[in-house]
Amino acid sequence: MIIDAAGRDHRSLNEEIRKGDSDITINGCLGQRFIASGMDNVRILINGTPGNALGAYLDGADILVRGNAQDAAGDTMNEGRIVIYGNVGDAAGYAMRGGEIYIRGDAGYRAGIHMKAYSGKLPVMVVGGSCGSFLGEYQAGGMIIVLGLDKERPVVGNFCGTGMHGGRIYLRGDIEGLKLPKQVSCKKAGSDEMEVIEKYLVEFSQLFDVPYEKIADKEFHVLTPDTHNPYKQLYVQN
Amino acid sequence: MPVDFMYPEYEIARNDSRCIRCRVCERQCANEVHSYEESGNFMLSDESKCVNCHRCVSLCPTRALKIVKSDHCFKENANWNQAAIKEIYKQSGSGGVLLSSMGNPERYPVYWDKMLINASQVTNPSIDPLREPMETKVFLGKKPERIERGPDGSLRNNLTPQLELAMPVMFSAMSYGSISYNAHESLARASRELGIFYNTGEGGLHEDFYQYGENTIVQVASGRFGVHREYLEAGAAIEIKMGQGAKPGIGGHLPGEKIVGDISKTRMIPEGSDAISPAPHHDIYSIEDLRQLVFSLKEATQYKKPVIVKVAAVHNIAAIASGIARSGADIIAIDGFRGGTGAAPTRIRDNVGIPIELALASVDARLRDEGIRNNVSLVAGGSIRNSADVVKAIALGADAVYIATGALLALGCHLCRSCQSGKCNWGIATQRPELVKRLNPDMGFRRLVNLLTAWNHEIKELMGGMGINSIEALKGNRLMLRGTGLNENELGILGISHAGE
Ligand code: SF4
Numbered sequence: 001m002i003i004d005a006a007g008r009d010h011r012s013l014n015e016e017i018r019k020g021d022s023d024i025t026i027n028g029c030l031g032q033r034f035i036a037s038g039m040d041n042v043r044i045l046i047n048g049t050p051g052n053a054l055g056a057y058l059d060g061a062d063i064l065v066r067g068n069a070q071d072a073a074g075d076t077m078n079e080g081r082i083v084i085y086g087n088v089g090d091a092a093g094y095a096m097r098g099g100e101i102y103i104r105g106d107a108g109y110r111a112g113i114h115m116k117a118y119s120g121k122l123p124v125m126v127v128g129g130s131c132g133s134f135l136g137e138y139q140a141g142g143m144i145i146v147l148g149l150d151k152e153r154p155v156v157g158n159f160c161g162t163g164m165h166g167g168r169i170y171l172r173g174d175i176e177g178l179k180l181p182k183q184v185s186c187k188k189a190g191s192d193e194m195e196v197i198e199k200y201l202v203e204f205s206q207l208f209d210v211p212y213e214k215i216a217d218k219e220f221h222v223l224t225p226d227t228h229n230p231y232k233q234l235y236v237q238n
Numbered sequence: 239m240p241v242d243f244m245y246p247e248y249e250i251a252r253n254d255s256r257c258i259r260c261r262v263c264e265r266q267c268a269n270e271v272h273s274y275e276e277s278g279n280f281m282l283s284d285e286s287k288c289v290n291c292h293r294c295v296s297l298c299p300t301r302a303l304k305i306v307k308s309d310h311c312f313k314e315n316a317n318w319n320q321a322a323i324k325e326i327y328k329q330s331g332s333g334g335v336l337l338s339s340m341g342n343p344e345r346y347p348v349y350w351d352k353m354l355i356n357a358s359q360v361t362n363p364s365i366d367p368l369r370e371p372m373e374t375k376v377f378l379g380k381k382p383e384r385i386e387r388g389p390d391g392s393l394r395n396n397l398t399p400q401l402e403l404a405m406p407v408m409f410s411a412m413s414y415g416s417i418s419y420n421a422h423e424s425l426a427r428a429s430r431e432l433g434i435f436y437n438t439g440e441g442g443l444h445e446d447f448y449q450y451g452e453n454t455i456v457q458v459a460s461g462r463f464g465v466h467r468e469y470l471e472a473g474a475a476i477e478i479k480m481g482q483g484a485k486p487g488i489g490g491h492l493p494g495e496k497i498v499g500d501i502s503k504t505r506m507i508p509e510g511s512d513a514i515s516p517a518p519h520h521d522i523y524s525i526e527d528l529r530q531l532v533f534s535l536k537e538a539t540q541y542k543k544p545v546i547v548k549v550a551a552v553h554n555i556a557a558i559a560s561g562i563a564r565s566g567a568d569i570i571a572i573d574g575f576r577g578g579t580g581a582a583p584t585r586i587r588d589n590v591g592i593p594i595e596l597a598l599a600s601v602d603a604r605l606r607d608e609g610i611r612n613n614v615s616l617v618a619g620g621s622i623r624n625s626a627d628v629v630k631a632i633a634l635g636a637d638a639v640y641i642a643t644g645a646l647l648a649l650g651c652h653l654c655r656s657c658q659s660g661k662c663n664w665g666i667a668t669q670r671p672e673l674v675k676r677l678n679p680d681m682g683f684r685r686l687v688n689l690l691t692a693w694n695h696e697i698k699e700l701m702g703g704m705g706i707n708s709i710e711a712l713k714g715n716r717l718m719l720r721g722t723g724l725n726e727n728e729l730g731i732l733g734i735s736h737a738g739e
Pocket residue numbers: 250266267268269270271272287288289290291292293294295305663
């Protein structure tokens with residue numbers, strides 16, 4: 001089904017999507033928020049720019065955006081996939097617990113904040129460009145991979161991994177000058193660690209037509225927290 | 239052991255002539271205060287560990303025990319009182335932030351106790367609730383501005399989703415994790431029986447309790463624990479937790495050692511990992527951002543459920559509520575500074591926030607002034623202790639109230655204020671299986687139903703006395719209240735006259 005988004009608000013757009021077709025193309029998308037909120041079992045191609053909270057609480061749907069996406073894409077996502085050919089705004093993948101997000105371009109501030117893994121669920125976010133500050137703040141699980149393709153500037157801004165207590169962050173290329181919080185350690189990714197993300201890198205390369213060799217031509221660093229209980233020693237009973 | 243200057247606050251008074259050495263107290267006390275001395279056949283007690291929870295006292299078959307406040311004291315000092323001195327010792331010994339639980343215990347004014355309720359005499363006769371119908375049912379949600387009719391003149395239903403409560407009281411948020419499975423079961427079953435709602439708190443919803451969904455409010459907090467589509471769909475309403483009265487401005491933090499078994503499953507985080515809910519939602523920096531979360535939840539649940547925004551009562555609460563009332567939220571829950579908690583930094587609990595009475599009155603007045611009162615319903619919480627408090631809250635403008643500490647007391651809580659230890663001897667604020675099973679949900683649920691059934695009778699009686707037969711007519715009816723011992727500012731904020739006026 002093809003939906004022309006022009007003149008539609010988010011409510012009617014979502015109602016249209018919910019009508020049951022399993023393959024949907026939205027044309028002329030212009031800032032409509034909450035697209036596919038909580039949805040499963042549907043493939044949606046979006047031409048244009050979806051608004052905030054694209055795919056919030058996503059539960060299995062597959063979303064492709066030919067354009068940029070705005071803030072809070074994949075908020076509290078549980079399952080499914082979001083692929084964005086352009087850039088994404090702030091707080092992408094907020095508290096996502098499962099599923100995958102692929103972004104060809106850059107991500108704004110606070111990407112992957114509160115990301116958590118649970119039992120069989122492992123959320124993964126791959127950012128082709130660079131990320132703003134506060135990447136992976138309070139991260140409790142899952143994997144954030146930042147490739148910094150064709151970037152001169154640092155792949156990530158300040159305060160990366162603040163309050164992080166689980167999961168991993170992979171950063172490709174030069175990370176000199178990167179300041180990390182005390183509880184996060186950083187080392188060069190070894191072959192074991194690379195093996196874990198290989199399939200996501202391959203997926204990225206295929207989705208966006210970026211030669212795999214180009215992705216693999218630089219080293220990766222991996223960030224992990226030293227503790228699952230960052231605030232343990234802070235309190236005294238009163 | 240280094241000297242820590244901490245002297246026990248209580249003494250265990252054991253009447254030796256009554257004690258039969260049955261050792262019940264020893265088995266019952268999770269704090270390991272009591273022990274048995276084999277050689278001499280007598281009971282020992284280490285009062286330094288006692289939290290005065292009365293578990294041993296209640297279960298002693300010969301009533302041989304009582305817990306008394308120790309008369310051992312620091313040299314009297316009105317400024318440096320015992321608590322102030324001890325807190326210095328604790329912090330200088332540990333370097334830690336003081337952590338407490340339950341509501342603010344300090345001597346701030348309790349305005350409920352300074353307001354009196356009206357009754358009819360001679361004119362406008364009172365109503366006997368035993369004889370005449372009285373309505374305590376309320377609907378929470380946005381109320382339409384006008385009646386709309388179709389082309390043929392028929393009424394068009396323009397009501398947004400509402401919560402229907404058989405009486406204006408609900409159980410407020412307490413997460414599974416901060417309280418036990420049996421406590422949650424008691425609350426859930428009581429809500430169903432009473433036709434009201436309980437609130438999951440931010441710890442997710444245990445799979446066994448999905449069956450009570452029609453009487454459940456599911457909460458979404460900054461950590462988003464256990465939040466997924468089915469969870470959102472399971473509840474009758476969704477509450478966004480922005481703040482909590484006991485700890486305004488700071489978040490929640492359940493330590494990894496409490497994230498075990500079903501708690502981990504329900505929160506959907508691995509065992510042993512801290513559950514950190516930071517103070518802010520990191521996607522909310524404005525009312526516009528809040529609106530976004532409200533609508534993302536509405537979209538995810540197809541506009542079938544009202545959305546509640548819960549905030550702590552703080553200095554600018556009226557302006558904040560005015561913003562929330564324009565955010566698309568259907569209900570605002572305001573939590574006063576005496577509201578309980580499973581754990582909060584002492585300094586925050588005791589010094590931050592304002593009383594719910596003042597917050598509620600000023601929010602109601604502000605929303606009326608701005609003509610947006612019907613955009614939202616108001617729920618007041620933060621230490622509602624009895625049916626008179628409920629009636630006063632409604633007269634100050636609340637549509638309904640939230641209770642939590644009162645509900646826990648009904649379940650057997652003795653307000654020992656040591657929930658943060660996780661060793662609640664009454665099976666409430668604990669996850670230890672041997673303690674949890676002390677709270678029998680069959681009895682717990684019954685006691686909750688008893689409590690609120692009794693309150694409902696009392697509410698009707700108080701209303702009848704005022705000559706009011708429907709809760710709607712009481713709502714915001716400040717003429718039914720008078721203040722005692724309040725200054726003009728206080729009366730002005732509450733919007734009531736002084737007694738005798
Ligand atoms: S902590 Fe409770 S059970 Fe233990 S001795 Fe004190 S009052 Fe008794």
